[in-house]
Amino acid sequence: MHTVIRFIIAGIIVASGLLVMFGLSSARAQSSVLSNEQLSLIRQNCQSTKSTLNQLHMTDALLRVNRGQVYEALSTKLMDRFNARLSNNQLDNKATVSVSTSYNSALNIFRSNYKAYEERLSDTLKMDCSADPSGFYWAIDDARSKRERVHGDVQRLHRLIDDYRSAVNDFLLNYDRTQR
């Protein structure tokens, strides 16, 4: 019993130490990057940066709506229906269903990652970059990494679109073989 308690206490101490170290290192990294010159540069370009971010915010929102419609239609109007048709004809649809399930899950991840990115960018736009240039800089940095994640999601969706096409092609080859 005492050994278990010792292990728990040791675990808590190690975890706290790691947290403190991580916090210190990230704080040091942040403070070490921004010099006074940089902070004044951010203050100086504050309004023009906000204007650029605002434009990006709007064009990305439009992109999200237009791309989202195309990705959605591909799933609901084509993939799901083809899977259902295979199933209705008692044909093997395991491969196509597997790809379309991955596609739908990637689409959900894309939606939630875009949401996180949009919220971060909106928060950044609300910040007072003259009063808190450092916070503004790191908020943009965070939004940047979130946007990269959204781009990664788009690339994953494109790969899955190709995978579904390959799965249909394989099905067609098998179908031809069985018809002979």
Next chain:
Amino acid sequence: MEDQQNHAELFSADDQEVPSFWDRHRLSLLLIITVIVTIVFTTVSIVLYDVSGTVQLDLSRPGYRSISSQIDHDTTIDEYSAFGTLDREAIEEFIALYEEQAAKAKAVDAFNGDPLNPELLELVESSTN
């Protein structure tokens, strides 16, 4: 005769029951319940609107009006029927529809580039300088 009169008075006094608190405030209660239900449903809808990500798709919000006209409304595609026999012709029909839509989906490498690069935003001194 007098007994009968007394009995009638007593009977009519019993018949006129004093209305309870809820009976007297029935209308007010109805209004309060209606307002509470409205507030609850409105709150739930706003929370769902925000949490589900619908807010990000709503370009009718203030500030987005200028771009809402650029929404691509030509997204109608020929739906593939989930019913019917499946022969080679039906599969080829699907492939044609799918390739058309897939080309449309992959035509744009959305969210590429690095527009939030601090150098591009001139938040740091350019490394090329």
